[in-house]
Amino acid sequence: MENRDPPTSARLYADGYWQTREPFTSIRHLLIPCLAPRQPLSQEAKRLIDAATVQPTGFLHVRRGDYITYGGEKAALPLRYYKDALQLLRSEGVNVHRWLVFSDDPNWTRSNFSFLTGAEFVDYQSVNRDVEDLMIMKSCATGI
Numbered sequence: 001m002e003n004r005d006p007p008t009s010a011r012l013y014a015d016g017y018w019q020t021r022e023p024f025t026s027i028r029h030l031l032i033p034c035l036a037p038r039q040p041l042s043q044e045a046k047r048l049i050d051a052a053t054v055q056p057t058g059f060l061h062v063r064r065g066d067y068i069t070y071g072g073e074k075a076a077l078p079l080r081y082y083k084d085a086l087q088l089l090r091s092e093g094v095n096v097h098r099w100l101v102f103s104d105d106p107n108w109t110r111s112n113f114s115f116l117t118g119a120e121f122v123d124y125q126s127v128n129r130d131v132e133d134l135m136i137m138k139s140c141a142t143g144i
Contacts, residue, residue, distance in 0.1 A: 035134075039131075041132055042128065044124045045136055051098070052139040057100060058094070058099050058144070059099065060102065060113070061137065061143065063103070094141075094142055096141065098120065099116055100122050100137075101121045103121075
Protein backbone atom coordinates (compact mmCIF):
# COMPACT_ATOMS: atom_id res chain seq x y z
CA MET A 1 0.00 0.00 0.00
CA GLU A 2 1.49 3.33 -0.96
CA ASN A 3 1.27 6.56 1.02
CA ARG A 4 -1.62 8.70 -0.07
CA ASP A 5 -3.58 11.61 1.28
CA PRO A 6 -6.46 10.64 3.56
CA PRO A 7 -9.67 9.72 1.76
CA THR A 8 -11.90 12.67 0.98
CA SER A 9 -15.14 10.75 0.51
CA ALA A 10 -17.38 9.65 3.37
CA ARG A 11 -16.65 5.99 2.60
CA LEU A 12 -13.53 4.08 1.70
CA TYR A 13 -13.55 0.56 0.33
CA ALA A 14 -10.37 -1.47 0.76
CA ASP A 15 -10.30 -4.78 -1.07
CA GLY A 16 -7.96 -7.49 0.17
CA TYR A 17 -6.99 -9.70 3.07
CA TRP A 18 -6.06 -7.65 6.13
CA GLN A 19 -4.73 -10.22 8.56
CA THR A 20 -1.56 -8.32 9.32
CA ARG A 21 -0.91 -4.67 10.13
CA GLU A 22 2.14 -4.22 7.88
CA PRO A 23 0.26 -2.61 4.94
CA PHE A 24 -1.03 0.10 7.28
CA THR A 25 1.93 1.04 9.46
CA SER A 26 3.12 3.83 7.20
CA ILE A 27 -0.33 5.47 7.10
CA ARG A 28 -1.44 4.72 10.66
CA HIS A 29 -1.52 8.43 11.52
CA LEU A 30 -4.01 8.96 8.67
CA LEU A 31 -6.20 5.99 9.53
CA ILE A 32 -6.65 6.48 13.28
CA PRO A 33 -8.85 9.60 12.96
CA CYS A 34 -11.01 7.75 10.42
CA LEU A 35 -11.70 4.94 12.87
CA ALA A 36 -13.58 6.99 15.46
CA PRO A 37 -17.26 6.01 15.74
CA ARG A 38 -19.68 8.42 14.11
CA GLN A 39 -22.57 7.40 16.33
CA PRO A 40 -22.56 7.65 20.13
CA LEU A 41 -21.69 4.37 21.81
CA SER A 42 -24.54 2.35 23.28
CA GLN A 43 -24.86 2.07 27.06
CA GLU A 44 -23.75 -1.58 26.89
CA ALA A 45 -20.60 -0.69 24.93
CA LYS A 46 -19.80 2.04 27.44
CA ARG A 47 -20.32 -0.40 30.31
CA LEU A 48 -17.96 -2.96 28.76
CA ILE A 49 -15.31 -0.35 28.01
CA ASP A 50 -15.49 1.06 31.53
CA ALA A 51 -15.27 -2.44 33.05
CA ALA A 52 -12.25 -3.28 30.89
CA THR A 53 -10.36 -0.31 32.30
CA VAL A 54 -11.12 -1.27 35.93
CA GLN A 55 -9.67 -4.78 35.98
CA PRO A 56 -7.29 -6.67 33.66
CA THR A 57 -9.50 -7.71 30.76
CA GLY A 58 -8.71 -9.63 27.61
CA PHE A 59 -10.81 -10.47 24.60
CA LEU A 60 -11.27 -13.49 22.39
CA HIS A 61 -12.62 -12.91 18.91
CA VAL A 62 -14.01 -16.14 17.51
CA ARG A 63 -14.93 -15.88 13.85
CA ARG A 64 -16.83 -18.83 12.45
CA GLY A 65 -19.76 -17.74 10.28
CA ASP A 66 -18.35 -17.31 6.78
CA TYR A 67 -15.54 -19.81 7.42
CA ILE A 68 -18.11 -22.49 8.28
CA THR A 69 -20.47 -21.44 5.48
CA TYR A 70 -17.84 -21.61 2.74
CA GLY A 71 -15.27 -24.04 4.06
CA GLY A 72 -17.03 -26.23 6.58
CA GLU A 73 -15.97 -26.92 10.14
CA LYS A 74 -12.34 -27.49 9.09
CA ALA A 75 -12.03 -23.89 7.86
CA ALA A 76 -12.60 -22.32 11.29
CA LEU A 77 -9.86 -22.22 13.90
CA PRO A 78 -10.06 -25.25 16.18
CA LEU A 79 -10.81 -24.89 19.87
CA ARG A 80 -7.25 -26.06 20.55
CA TYR A 81 -5.97 -22.81 18.97
CA TYR A 82 -7.70 -20.72 21.65
CA LYS A 83 -6.62 -23.01 24.47
CA ASP A 84 -3.00 -22.90 23.28
CA ALA A 85 -3.13 -19.10 22.94
CA LEU A 86 -4.49 -18.78 26.49
CA GLN A 87 -1.74 -21.05 27.79
CA LEU A 88 0.91 -19.01 25.94
CA LEU A 89 -0.38 -15.78 27.48
CA ARG A 90 -0.34 -17.32 30.95
CA SER A 91 3.20 -18.64 30.43
CA GLU A 92 4.28 -15.11 29.46
CA GLY A 93 2.85 -13.76 32.72
CA VAL A 94 -0.25 -12.12 31.28
CA ASN A 95 -2.72 -11.96 34.14
CA VAL A 96 -6.29 -11.46 32.98
CA HIS A 97 -9.21 -11.62 35.43
CA ARG A 98 -11.97 -11.23 32.89
CA TRP A 99 -12.40 -12.32 29.28
CA LEU A 100 -14.82 -10.79 26.79
CA VAL A 101 -15.78 -13.28 24.09
CA PHE A 102 -16.90 -11.84 20.75
CA SER A 103 -18.26 -14.12 18.06
CA ASP A 104 -20.56 -14.34 15.09
CA ASP A 105 -21.58 -17.72 16.56
CA PRO A 106 -22.40 -16.92 20.22
CA ASN A 107 -24.22 -20.20 20.88
CA TRP A 108 -21.16 -22.20 19.78
CA THR A 109 -18.81 -20.12 21.96
CA ARG A 110 -21.07 -20.46 25.00
CA SER A 111 -21.12 -24.23 24.52
CA ASN A 112 -17.40 -24.63 23.84
CA PHE A 113 -15.68 -22.06 26.04
CA SER A 114 -17.01 -23.26 29.39
CA PHE A 115 -13.37 -23.86 30.43
CA LEU A 116 -12.72 -20.10 30.30
CA THR A 117 -13.01 -18.65 33.79
CA GLY A 118 -14.16 -15.06 34.09
CA ALA A 119 -15.78 -15.08 30.65
CA GLU A 120 -18.52 -12.74 29.52
CA PHE A 121 -20.03 -13.57 26.15
CA VAL A 122 -20.68 -10.27 24.43
CA ASP A 123 -24.08 -10.50 22.81
CA TYR A 124 -26.23 -7.38 22.67
CA GLN A 125 -28.10 -5.44 20.01
CA SER A 126 -26.91 -2.10 18.67
CA VAL A 127 -27.09 -0.41 15.27
CA ASN A 128 -23.40 0.39 15.70
CA ARG A 129 -22.41 -3.06 17.01
CA ASP A 130 -19.46 -3.77 14.65
CA VAL A 131 -17.77 -0.48 15.48
CA GLU A 132 -18.58 -0.85 19.16
CA ASP A 133 -16.99 -4.31 19.23
CA LEU A 134 -13.76 -2.82 17.90
CA MET A 135 -13.86 -0.02 20.45
CA ILE A 136 -14.42 -2.50 23.28
CA MET A 137 -11.61 -4.77 22.06
CA LYS A 138 -9.32 -1.76 21.84
CA SER A 139 -9.92 -1.05 25.51
CA CYS A 140 -8.75 -4.53 26.58
CA ALA A 141 -5.23 -5.27 27.82
CA THR A 142 -4.71 -8.23 25.50
CA GLY A 143 -6.55 -10.27 22.93
CA ILE A 144 -6.72 -13.49 20.98
